Amino acid sequence: MGGALTRYRVIAWIVGVALAVLVLIGMPLKYVFDEPIVVAVVGTAHGWLYLLYLAATFDLGRRVDWPLKRMLLVMLAGTVPFVSFVAERKVTRELGATAPTRTPDPVGR
Incomplete structure:
Protein backbone atom coordinates (compact mmCIF):
# COMPACT_ATOMS: atom_id res chain seq x y z
CA MET A 1 0.00 0.00 0.00
CA GLY A 2 2.93 2.35 0.65
CA GLY A 3 3.81 2.69 -3.04
CA ALA A 4 0.20 3.27 -4.05
CA LEU A 5 -0.19 5.96 -1.39
CA THR A 6 3.01 7.68 -2.51
CA ARG A 7 1.92 7.63 -6.16
CA TYR A 8 -1.48 9.03 -5.18
CA ARG A 9 0.06 11.79 -3.06
CA VAL A 10 2.47 12.89 -5.78
CA VAL A 15 -2.91 17.88 -10.46
CA GLY A 16 -3.73 20.39 -7.73
CA VAL A 17 -0.93 22.73 -8.75
CA ALA A 18 -1.81 22.44 -12.44
CA LEU A 19 -5.45 23.24 -11.71
CA ALA A 20 -4.50 26.19 -9.51
CA VAL A 21 -2.25 27.59 -12.25
CA LEU A 22 -5.02 27.08 -14.78
CA VAL A 23 -7.64 28.86 -12.67
CA LEU A 24 -5.54 31.58 -11.04
CA ILE A 25 -3.24 32.45 -13.94
CA GLY A 26 -4.54 30.91 -17.16
CA MET A 27 -8.17 31.95 -16.92
CA PRO A 28 -7.47 35.63 -16.10
CA LEU A 29 -4.91 35.77 -18.90
CA LYS A 30 -7.40 34.31 -21.34
CA TYR A 31 -10.47 36.32 -20.42
CA VAL A 32 -8.94 39.62 -19.27
CA PHE A 33 -5.85 39.92 -21.49
CA ASP A 34 -6.96 37.72 -24.41
CA GLU A 35 -3.92 35.44 -24.05
CA PRO A 36 -5.15 31.84 -24.27
CA ILE A 37 -1.75 30.10 -24.40
CA VAL A 38 -1.60 29.21 -20.68
CA VAL A 39 -5.10 27.71 -20.79
CA ALA A 40 -4.21 25.75 -23.92
CA VAL A 41 -0.99 24.31 -22.49
CA VAL A 42 -1.84 23.89 -18.81
CA GLY A 43 -5.43 22.83 -19.54
CA THR A 44 -4.23 20.04 -21.80
CA ALA A 45 -1.57 18.99 -19.30
CA HIS A 46 -4.11 19.01 -16.48
CA GLY A 47 -6.43 16.79 -18.52
CA TRP A 48 -3.76 14.16 -19.10
CA LEU A 49 -2.49 14.38 -15.53
CA TYR A 50 -6.03 14.01 -14.24
CA LEU A 51 -6.22 10.65 -16.00
CA LEU A 52 -3.13 9.57 -14.06
CA TYR A 53 -4.76 10.89 -10.89
CA LEU A 54 -7.83 8.76 -11.60
CA ALA A 55 -5.67 5.67 -12.12
CA ALA A 56 -3.67 6.31 -8.94
CA THR A 57 -6.83 6.90 -6.92
CA PHE A 58 -8.41 3.73 -8.28
CA ASP A 59 -5.28 1.73 -7.50
CA LEU A 60 -5.12 3.06 -3.95
CA GLY A 61 -8.86 2.65 -3.41
CA ARG A 62 -8.79 -0.99 -4.47
CA ARG A 63 -5.78 -1.74 -2.26
CA VAL A 64 -7.42 -0.29 0.86
CA ASP A 65 -10.95 -1.50 0.00
CA TRP A 66 -12.68 1.86 -0.24
CA PRO A 67 -16.36 1.74 -1.09
CA LEU A 68 -17.18 3.00 -4.59
CA LYS A 69 -18.74 6.22 -3.26
CA ARG A 70 -15.56 7.12 -1.34
CA MET A 71 -13.37 6.38 -4.35
CA LEU A 72 -15.52 8.56 -6.61
CA LEU A 73 -15.45 11.46 -4.15
CA VAL A 74 -11.66 11.33 -3.96
CA MET A 75 -11.50 11.14 -7.75
CA LEU A 76 -13.70 14.23 -8.07
CA ALA A 77 -11.35 16.15 -5.78
CA GLY A 78 -9.05 16.68 -8.77
CA THR A 79 -11.67 18.76 -10.56
CA VAL A 80 -12.22 21.47 -7.94
CA PRO A 81 -9.39 23.93 -7.27
CA PHE A 82 -7.50 23.23 -4.03
CA VAL A 83 -9.73 20.29 -3.05
CA SER A 84 -7.14 17.75 -4.22
CA PHE A 85 -4.79 19.13 -1.54
CA VAL A 86 -7.45 18.67 1.14
CA ALA A 87 -8.34 15.17 -0.06
CA GLU A 88 -4.68 14.16 -0.22
CA ARG A 89 -4.09 15.35 3.34
CA LYS A 90 -7.16 13.56 4.65
CA VAL A 91 -6.35 10.30 2.84
CA THR A 92 -2.73 10.41 4.02
CA ARG A 93 -3.75 10.98 7.63
CA GLU A 94 -6.32 8.20 7.56
CA LEU A 95 -4.11 5.65 5.87
CA GLY A 96 -1.04 6.70 7.83
CA ALA A 97 -2.90 6.08 11.07
CA THR A 98 -4.03 2.63 9.97
CA ALA A 99 -0.74 1.54 8.43
CA PRO A 100 1.05 -1.09 10.46
CA THR A 101 4.32 0.05 11.99
CA ARG A 102 7.33 -1.98 11.05
CA THR A 103 9.74 -3.11 13.67
CA PRO A 104 13.27 -3.89 12.62
CA ASP A 105 14.35 -7.50 12.48
CA PRO A 106 16.67 -8.54 15.28
CA VAL A 107 20.33 -8.47 14.41
CA GLY A 108 22.35 -11.66 14.74
CA ARG A 109 24.17 -12.21 18.03
Whole structure:
Protein backbone atom coordinates (compact mmCIF):
# COMPACT_ATOMS: atom_id res chain seq x y z
CA MET A 1 0.00 0.00 0.00
CA GLY A 2 2.93 2.35 0.65
CA GLY A 3 3.81 2.69 -3.04
CA ALA A 4 0.20 3.27 -4.05
CA LEU A 5 -0.19 5.96 -1.39
CA THR A 6 3.01 7.68 -2.51
CA ARG A 7 1.92 7.63 -6.16
CA TYR A 8 -1.48 9.03 -5.18
CA ARG A 9 0.06 11.79 -3.06
CA VAL A 10 2.47 12.89 -5.78
CA ILE A 11 -0.12 13.00 -8.55
CA ALA A 12 -2.67 14.70 -6.28
CA TRP A 13 -0.22 17.54 -5.69
CA ILE A 14 0.73 17.81 -9.35
CA VAL A 15 -2.91 17.88 -10.46
CA GLY A 16 -3.73 20.39 -7.73
CA VAL A 17 -0.93 22.73 -8.75
CA ALA A 18 -1.81 22.44 -12.44
CA LEU A 19 -5.45 23.24 -11.71
CA ALA A 20 -4.50 26.19 -9.51
CA VAL A 21 -2.25 27.59 -12.25
CA LEU A 22 -5.02 27.08 -14.78
CA VAL A 23 -7.64 28.86 -12.67
CA LEU A 24 -5.54 31.58 -11.04
CA ILE A 25 -3.24 32.45 -13.94
CA GLY A 26 -4.54 30.91 -17.16
CA MET A 27 -8.17 31.95 -16.92
CA PRO A 28 -7.47 35.63 -16.10
CA LEU A 29 -4.91 35.77 -18.90
CA LYS A 30 -7.40 34.31 -21.34
CA TYR A 31 -10.47 36.32 -20.42
CA VAL A 32 -8.94 39.62 -19.27
CA PHE A 33 -5.85 39.92 -21.49
CA ASP A 34 -6.96 37.72 -24.41
CA GLU A 35 -3.92 35.44 -24.05
CA PRO A 36 -5.15 31.84 -24.27
CA ILE A 37 -1.75 30.10 -24.40
CA VAL A 38 -1.60 29.21 -20.68
CA VAL A 39 -5.10 27.71 -20.79
CA ALA A 40 -4.21 25.75 -23.92
CA VAL A 41 -0.99 24.31 -22.49
CA VAL A 42 -1.84 23.89 -18.81
CA GLY A 43 -5.43 22.83 -19.54
CA THR A 44 -4.23 20.04 -21.80
CA ALA A 45 -1.57 18.99 -19.30
CA HIS A 46 -4.11 19.01 -16.48
CA GLY A 47 -6.43 16.79 -18.52
CA TRP A 48 -3.76 14.16 -19.10
CA LEU A 49 -2.49 14.38 -15.53
CA TYR A 50 -6.03 14.01 -14.24
CA LEU A 51 -6.22 10.65 -16.00
CA LEU A 52 -3.13 9.57 -14.06
CA TYR A 53 -4.76 10.89 -10.89
CA LEU A 54 -7.83 8.76 -11.60
CA ALA A 55 -5.67 5.67 -12.12
CA ALA A 56 -3.67 6.31 -8.94
CA THR A 57 -6.83 6.90 -6.92
CA PHE A 58 -8.41 3.73 -8.28
CA ASP A 59 -5.28 1.73 -7.50
CA LEU A 60 -5.12 3.06 -3.95
CA GLY A 61 -8.86 2.65 -3.41
CA ARG A 62 -8.79 -0.99 -4.47
CA ARG A 63 -5.78 -1.74 -2.26
CA VAL A 64 -7.42 -0.29 0.86
CA ASP A 65 -10.95 -1.50 0.00
CA TRP A 66 -12.68 1.86 -0.24
CA PRO A 67 -16.36 1.74 -1.09
CA LEU A 68 -17.18 3.00 -4.59
CA LYS A 69 -18.74 6.22 -3.26
CA ARG A 70 -15.56 7.12 -1.34
CA MET A 71 -13.37 6.38 -4.35
CA LEU A 72 -15.52 8.56 -6.61
CA LEU A 73 -15.45 11.46 -4.15
CA VAL A 74 -11.66 11.33 -3.96
CA MET A 75 -11.50 11.14 -7.75
CA LEU A 76 -13.70 14.23 -8.07
CA ALA A 77 -11.35 16.15 -5.78
CA GLY A 78 -9.05 16.68 -8.77
CA THR A 79 -11.67 18.76 -10.56
CA VAL A 80 -12.22 21.47 -7.94
CA PRO A 81 -9.39 23.93 -7.27
CA PHE A 82 -7.50 23.23 -4.03
CA VAL A 83 -9.73 20.29 -3.05
CA SER A 84 -7.14 17.75 -4.22
CA PHE A 85 -4.79 19.13 -1.54
CA VAL A 86 -7.45 18.67 1.14
CA ALA A 87 -8.34 15.17 -0.06
CA GLU A 88 -4.68 14.16 -0.22
CA ARG A 89 -4.09 15.35 3.34
CA LYS A 90 -7.16 13.56 4.65
CA VAL A 91 -6.35 10.30 2.84
CA THR A 92 -2.73 10.41 4.02
CA ARG A 93 -3.75 10.98 7.63
CA GLU A 94 -6.32 8.20 7.56
CA LEU A 95 -4.11 5.65 5.87
CA GLY A 96 -1.04 6.70 7.83
CA ALA A 97 -2.90 6.08 11.07
CA THR A 98 -4.03 2.63 9.97
CA ALA A 99 -0.74 1.54 8.43
CA PRO A 100 1.05 -1.09 10.46
CA THR A 101 4.32 0.05 11.99
CA ARG A 102 7.33 -1.98 11.05
CA THR A 103 9.74 -3.11 13.67
CA PRO A 104 13.27 -3.89 12.62
CA ASP A 105 14.35 -7.50 12.48
CA PRO A 106 16.67 -8.54 15.28
CA VAL A 107 20.33 -8.47 14.41
CA GLY A 108 22.35 -11.66 14.74
CA ARG A 109 24.17 -12.21 18.03
